[in-house]
Amino acid sequence: MTRSSLSEPVRLAVDCMGGDHGPGVTLPACRSFLDKHPEAELILVGQPEALTAAAGWPRCRVVAASEVVAMDDPVEVALRRKRDSSMRVALQQLKAEGEGQVPPAHACVSAGNTGALMAVARYLLKTLDGIDRPAIATVVPNQTGRFTTVLDLGANVDCTAEHLLQFALMGSALVAAVEGNENPSVGLLNIGEEVIKGNETIKQAGELLRAAGAAGRLNFHGNVEGNDIYKGTTDLVVCDGFVGNVMLKTSEGLATMLAAFIKEEFSRSLLTKAAALVALPVLNAFRRRVDHRRFNGAALLGLRGLVFKSHGSADAFAFEQALARAYDAARNRLLDRVHDRIVATLQAKAGDGGDNAANSVAQAA
Amino acid sequence: MTRSSLSEPVRLAVDCMGGDHGPGVTLPACRSFLDKHPEAELILVGQPEALTAAAGWPRCRVVAASEVVAMDDPVEVALRRKRDSSMRVALQQLKAEGEGQVPPAHACVSAGNTGALMAVARYLLKTLDGIDRPAIATVVPNQTGRFTTVLDLGANVDCTAEHLLQFALMGSALVAAVEGNENPSVGLLNIGEEVIKGNETIKQAGELLRAAGAAGRLNFHGNVEGNDIYKGTTDLVVCDGFVGNVMLKTSEGLATMLAAFIKEEFSRSLLTKAAALVALPVLNAFRRRVDHRRFNGAALLGLRGLVFKSHGSADAFAFEQALARAYDAARNRLLDRVHDRIVATLQAKAGDGGDNAANSVAQAA
Numbered sequence: 001m002t003r004s005s006l007s008e009p010v011r012l013a014v015d016c017m018g019g020d021h022g023p024g025v026t027l028p029a030c031r032s033f034l035d036k037h038p039e040a041e042l043i044l045v046g047q048p049e050a051l052t053a054a055a056g057w058p059r060c061r062v063v064a065a066s067e068v069v070a071m072d073d074p075v076e077v078a079l080r081r082k083r084d085s086s087m088r089v090a091l092q093q094l095k096a097e098g099e100g101q102v103p104p105a106h107a108c109v110s111a112g113n114t115g116a117l118m119a120v121a122r123y124l125l126k127t128l129d130g131i132d133r134p135a136i137a138t139v140v141p142n143q144t145g146r147f148t149t150v151l152d153l154g155a156n157v158d159c160t161a162e163h164l165l166q167f168a169l170m171g172s173a174l175v176a177a178v179e180g181n182e183n184p185s186v187g188l189l190n191i192g193e194e195v196i197k198g199n200e201t202i203k204q205a206g207e208l209l210r211a212a213g214a215a216g217r218l219n220f221h222g223n224v225e226g227n228d229i230y231k232g233t234t235d236l237v238v239c240d241g242f243v244g245n246v247m248l249k250t251s252e253g254l255a256t257m258l259a260a261f262i263k264e265e266f267s268r269s270l271l272t273k274a275a276a277l278v279a280l281p282v283l284n285a286f287r288r289r290v291d292h293r294r295f296n297g298a299a300l301l302g303l304r305g306l307v308f309k310s311h312g313s314a315d316a317f318a319f320e321q322a323l324a325r326a327y328d329a330a331r332n333r334l335l336d337r338v339h340d341r342i343v344a345t346l347q348a349k350a351g352d353g354g355d356n357a358a359n360s361v362a363q364a365a
Numbered sequence: 366m367t368r369s370s371l372s373e374p375v376r377l378a379v380d381c382m383g384g385d386h387g388p389g390v391t392l393p394a395c396r397s398f399l400d401k402h403p404e405a406e407l408i409l410v411g412q413p414e415a416l417t418a419a420a421g422w423p424r425c426r427v428v429a430a431s432e433v434v435a436m437d438d439p440v441e442v443a444l445r446r447k448r449d450s451s452m453r454v455a456l457q458q459l460k461a462e463g464e465g466q467v468p469p470a471h472a473c474v475s476a477g478n479t480g481a482l483m484a485v486a487r488y489l490l491k492t493l494d495g496i497d498r499p500a501i502a503t504v505v506p507n508q509t510g511r512f513t514t515v516l517d518l519g520a521n522v523d524c525t526a527e528h529l530l531q532f533a534l535m536g537s538a539l540v541a542a543v544e545g546n547e548n549p550s551v552g553l554l555n556i557g558e559e560v561i562k563g564n565e566t567i568k569q570a571g572e573l574l575r576a577a578g579a580a581g582r583l584n585f586h587g588n589v590e591g592n593d594i595y596k597g598t599t600d601l602v603v604c605d606g607f608v609g610n611v612m613l614k615t616s617e618g619l620a621t622m623l624a625a626f627i628k629e630e631f632s633r634s635l636l637t638k639a640a641a642l643v644a645l646p647v648l649n650a651f652r653r654r655v656d657h658r659r660f661n662g663a664a665l666l667g668l669r670g671l672v673f674k675s676h677g678s679a680d681a682f683a684f685e686q687a688l689a690r691a692y693d694a695a696r697n698r699l700l701d702r703v704h705d706r707i708v709a710t711l712q713a714k715a716g717d718g719g720d721n722a723a724n725s726v727a728q729a730a
Contacts (some may be wrong), residue, residue: 143625198607199522225614226610226611226615226617230622231618231622241556242567242608243608246554246608251591251616252591253596254595254616255623261654265651266644272647278643279631279641279644282637282641282644283630285633286626286627290623290626
């Protein structure tokens with residue numbers, strides 16, 4: 001089902017204290033975002049004395065939170081001790097109850113620590129009916145010049161075939177909402193293209209995905225391998241969180257090493273330094289093209305609220321991209337899209353002689 | 366235990382028909398290898414009419430095999446139907462029995478299809494006592510200018526903690542034999558450095574590795590993440606074959622994409638093409654540094670014989686590197702080194718109240 005976009009202005013709740021740099025990065029990003037999105041509203045959450053720079057900004061209000069979740073705080077601290085943290089208060093803005101006449105935010109953005117953000121978001125928002133576990137999705141550039149969306153990236157270390165199917169459905173909704181691609185192709189990350197490849201979980205997931213594809217509930221391409229992520233063979237790649245995390249961090253490590261090698265080679269002598277000067281515009285164009293700041297903003301999917309996670313080390317440019325992704329997702333009703341796809345799948349399951357969960361979910365919506 | 370090197374000339378059995386290009390690549394590689402290794406001997410296996418170019422080469426003899434395992438042959442075909450394949454006959458050269466007075470080869474090299482090579486090697490050679498499953502190990506360059514050895518790379522899609530310990534022991538022996546690093550540091554690939562990270566198998570593997578490290582049987586660093594592979598945090602990185610395969614293929618995909626982007630940027634206009642000309646020597650130096658052909662030659666570890674697998678698409682330069690790696694491994698008694706480490710671990714286990722397997726292995730050696 002294609003969803004129309006939101007009719008009211010998009011409101012984002014921003015954890016202004018999260019990340020390595022806090023308000024020094026989040027505030028300039030918010031300011032620039034407001035300028036570029038004249039219909040957006042922001043709820044800036046944090047210690048008021050740290051947010052005075054935002055006084056008088058248009059379409060913007062400050063909500064006070066006295067505490068900050070540190071980047072190395074254990075999940076327990078974020079969850080049980082720091083109950084007035086900017087992260088938690090920002091997430092609370094997604095909920096209507098107890099907020100009086102103030103309308104809730106449509107999405108929340110934080111650069112705080114991932115484990116804490118996922119735990120607090122899950123505790124406060126709960127998962128959608130039909131979703132066992134939330135997942136983290138991000139995009140990487142691919143050789144076609146477009147992007148590959150990958151999930152899960154670390155929220156789930158042991159996944160069942162059913163979880164992988166849920167990731168595929170949620171990821172498809174994300175690509176539709178944020179990239180404007182209503183029928184994204186889905187690849188199942190494996191160690192070969194043949195259906196007999198992989199462990200039992202992967203083979204079962206392949207069967208579930210093929211069935212969902214045959215029923216028209218998603219656009220399943222089949223198995224893909226690691227190199228297909230950057231080749232752009234499919235719009236979406238689904239894997240468990242362990243594999244996804246290793247894949248993403250390996251990519252970061254390789255890119256860092258190659259950049260260091262290029263720099264070393266160009267710094268080797270006076271001659272190579274002169275060559276570097278000549279090549280600089282080209283090298284900069286290349287760098288812009290693969291600049292990971294442009295792809296900042298991972299989606300936490302499967303919750304009863306839209307949450308986007310910025311890299312902790314993001315600068316203002318990168319944090320603004322995360323705000324923009326959250327804005328696009330909210331405006332294009334990502335939450336409703338995920339809900340629709342899950343309900344359709346649950347209904348199909350119920351039709352196969354399963355339980356009545358789908359109907360109750362559909363009625364509750 | 367440090368092993369002295371082999372006292373007799375190293376003999377390699379070469380599957381001359383394997384790979385995408387067959388003798389057109391393997392023979393020139395063998396010729397160049399013989400020139401650079403004046404003490405090496407080669408057993409060239411293949412269809413005699415395809416190997417006539419080698420007639421009269423020094424330290425070299427041809428062993429006929431009438432069939433060829435194609436790159437897309439199913440494992441079953443290689444194993445049961447093509448019983449006179451160059452791959453199989455080359456592997457048979459590792460065994461003394463039935464060979465009459467001809468001494469067996471110390472290692473075998475093939476560019477044939479990986480699944481078939483592993484299956485036939487396992488069938489003919491069997492695994493070492495104390496090894497449940499063979500593994501595939503390769504090296505990738507890292508930021509320190511040295512190499513990271515990674516295993517497993519696809520032979521085992523479901524691994525237990527015990528398997529991961531065996532991979533660490535075999536990999537340590539490989540690094541000692543081929544890189545000359547007698548006490549390589551070992552990292553366990555995980556999604557975080559903390560011991561509480563990862564699934565149950567990984568946590569158990571961490572405990573086994575820590576215990577082996579405490580007992581001085583290997584040099585365990587702890588958990589590492591994907592980026593540590595290219596950072597060079599440890600000499601060896603251990604993971605299950607699914608994760609290893611995804612990691613390696615993702616790296617290939619990313620490197621291919623980045624190379625394509627650099628090429629595109631330098632081809633954009635007359636000006637950028639001129640810049641490319643100036644930068645060419647530097648770009649070539651960079652390319653040589655990350656040239657994967659230099660790292661060609663994956664080791665199949667855990668078998669009662671040394672088997673090295675070249676990339677199927679290897680050119681003569683790359684195939685020669687695989688020959689050189691196999692030569693180094695054989696000369697530095699990799700098989701004995703793996704055996705020593707496995708026996709020491711089995712003995713320690715037996716000493717903990719385990720079975721008597723270690724003693725019988727030690728006696729059989």
